[in-house]
Amino acid sequence: MRIARPRAAKMFAAVLAIGLIATGCASERDDDENGSGDDSQPFVFGAAGDPASLDPSLASDGETFRVTRQAFEALIEHEPGGTELVGGLAETWESNEAGTEWTFNLHDGVTFHDGAELTAEVVCANYDRWYNWSGTYQNTTISYYWQTVFGGFAQNESEETPDPNYVGCTAQDDLTAVIEVAEPSANYPGGFSLQAFAIHSPNALEAYAEEEASGEGENITFPGYSQEAGTVAGTGPFEITEWNKGNGEVSLTRFDDYWGDTAGVEELVIRTIPEEDARRQALQAGDIQGYDLVAPADVATLEGDGFQVPVRDVFNILYLGITQDSNEALAEPEVRQALAHAMDRENIVNTQLPEGGVVASQFMPDTVAGYSDDVTTYEYDPERAQQLLADAGAENLTLDFCYPTEVTRPYMPAPADIYELLKADLEAVGITVNPVPLKWNPDYTETTRDGGCNIYLLGWTGDFNDGFNFLGTWFASYMKEWGFENEELFDLMAQAETEPDEATRVALYEDINEMVMDFLPGVPISSSPPSIAFSADVNPPTVSPLTQENFAEVSFK
Template identity: 90%
Template sequence: MRIARPRAAKMFAAALAIGLIVTGCASERDDEESGGDSETFVFGAAGDPASLDPSLASDGETFRVTRQAFETLLDHEPGGTELVGGLAESWESNPEGTEWTFHLQDGVTFHDGEALTGEVVCANYDRWYNWTGTYQNTTISYYWQSVFGGFAQNESEETPEPNYVGCTAPDEHTAVIEVAEPSANYPGGFSLQAFSIHSPKALEAYAEEEATGEGENITFPGYSQEAGTVAGTGPFEITGWNKGNGEVTLARFDDYWGEQKAGVDELVFRTIPEEDARRQALQAGDIHGYDLVAPADVATLSGEGFQVPTRDVFNILYLGITQESNPALEEPDVRRAIAHALDRENIVNTQLPEGGVVATQFMPDTVEGYSENVTTYEHDPELAQQLLADAGQEDLTLDFCYPTEVTRPYMPAPADIYELLKSDLEAVGITVNPVPLKWNPDYTETTRDGGCNIYLLGWTGDFNDGFNFLGTWFADYSKEWGFENQELFDLMEQAQTEPDEATRVGLYQQINEMVMDYLPGVPISSSPPSIAFSADVNPPTVSPLTQENFAEVSFK
């Protein structure tokens, strides 16, 4: 794959060195070598997508790719968190919040030529509701179960009861989705990339292939692992996936219905797992941008003439504690000791970009429901040692899991953060056994299944409602936390089904205070992740949700 870039890395570096702005046409290299005039924008991704069908995914690297080709009923304003219309021009609900009506955009065409209708929307939602077998594993259907509950026929006692009732299409441009109970997940959930709308022709092809396996041995359906079958409505269509080389290729969709047409002919996502390698690829002119810039590199890249915008804070990094994995962790004093042992200010000062803050609770202060009255846990090694002694756990040993081959918006350098926290814990007498695991699928599945004593994880909000943070972890019992607290679960259910927003926000504040008293884990930090682009491109509007629209990209 030849990419559009300045004629040579040396010329680019020299121009920057004398303070010039690089404005050469991005198609120059393609013109010289192939005689064409196409423009290709290449972005360095931190990891491979799991699937080309976003319905089967729950990770940001997959959604970064699929978001360019698939669209949802609702969307977010560019650069913000306010809900706006997507494939639905407008929407409303009944007073009870159990019936959601979507008025669809006119003239929307899928990549395979099919038309968007209310019946097509219903076919997509009914497909997810009627999933069976391997599709009911949370590795594949995490978002469906989180937002809409279970399925038409649940096959496991651990699967939640379904909240989805059905979908009807009263006319060609209307879809009505009914749920059993109101939820704080609506309407925000209708903006999730996992609920992108697929072509009816594609849905028929999907049905011919099945996901197989269970536990850690899941095989995704073949259509989701190679280009050619999936079809959405976005400004780009997926044309190739070279999994061996970690490269997904998308082409401009000329019949795109929306106002924001793709500004380049071709978009390539190239997997470069190491942050240093991504930076070097940008500096060499091999790529035009990459995400999750190391804090130490922001000033360097900016000084070299690269564009390094910073997103607003909308995430949380935390130390998870799986209580059932070790009886000592069920002791409140032990969890408090862990919290007081951690020098979180050091993490913020040494590992995060400017604007990072120590977290006091399991949501950032940019989300309604943040409380100023939570119990806080200052760095106090002597108190931590005393609490361990009071609990009879002076010789505590813990397995500490951390991810490899990944960087996340809330966790720019997992191994470095792990080493600092490990040192803090050892300083108060806790023996730490390191458990490094590859992010996808080993780490996510091991932590979700309760396989670690303590572990590093985090969350970037999908939409701006406190339940999207708190409900992600504490709505009910889960293996990754391994505790039962019915008072907390009941309060979470009350907040989830409360239709009045002001009342719901008050409940979130109460929940934050309860959680930080109980201390199921330790919130560490919130971070404003940076993203970098070469000087010769007009970059997309950066999103606090990390939901950039690459159709906005063009070359200067």
């Protein structure tokens, strides 16, 4: 996911959005595959980075959500292996015609890890907690998703904080929660599926209130309860029992009172192994039974050795970000066009991405409704790039180029290698490149978000299937990481966000894609199908284009 912004995923206003009955995300494998293994053997999975918090409400990164998704559940979830919304803790849901009132009919008999029962009052207590956040909690480092989906707070403490769209939550009865918003949005109902809005035990909420986040800007300290196991409590098939930060390892234990199908293994361990080669070697040695973000060059080798390497569907974008107000030359359209023409993106796809990767023509993959076939494209043409730089008087352009270290992402399997290729392309047309390597979390994410780079590499894996989930992430309003004002674009984004008719909204997304690629605030590079690997002795989970694998589906053969 990128540092992300969420948005919507279905029809929502004039048409009632009725949820499907939840399946509990259980594996549908045959019994002869599922039942013969040793469920007491731990399943160990190699992740590319540490989680930031055990409380998903405070996070915006995929490595945190990979862990918390096993222990916490939201009102709505996604179907295993797909992007369709299905029931989560809510068996069904619907909206009023205006798209401003969302009614959730909860499953009966759902128990939290600490023994508390799920009720509508508990759901409302969670949403009201987020709405009433104050102090450090209003910093986007902690409340990014809340501010993106529901706006600001009961009492905003900064002029930069958006107006709140959340109005309130009412428990109509024990199992019926009604959430009201001021304006309809393409963020709903998809936003209700986000891990950031997973539901916590009422006992845990009371304990959370006793510890506060602190700090400002780049010096945020997360509350103590979120940094060690023992306090957080959800409803998921696993409960978090230990976080050994020194060894980069989170341990989760099967929750036998889970309301759905119980997990196929007793213990799940998610171990941080930042280097891809080290993850592969750990799998080959039998130290782990699975890992994510397999290097494209390793796929054939692993498959030849009998490992399972399923490939997810494409649902992401890698792009070169440009902070226009960080360098006056970057505010010139000709300079941004020169950057686009200088980049051999086909070479990146062919040498750095798994089979199925494609050059991106716009800021969403073609698997999302709203993709346009009529955008302006920028072919690899170094001579054209040099001419554009000359026309703009920028022949001696020098740029700080930020790229992340100690990380691989679904859209960016080898950041340093991709950076080196692009650096060579830019230098070939006369641009001087100053490398700025930064550790991914928190240095890189915060520096890029605060507009601290001239150009940088970032991307996005969608949260749910709506065009606003991509376009709204970047272009709904002024953002420091882009450093531009474009009121025509912002107004069109606002129109699309509140458009109740799905067909009309999709047409607006197409118009926005065309406008964006004419304006060229950054350069879309590629979309790729990230691979994930498992040992031969496990029944793996259904792989998800959203990278939302449910490890309760795992069992040993």
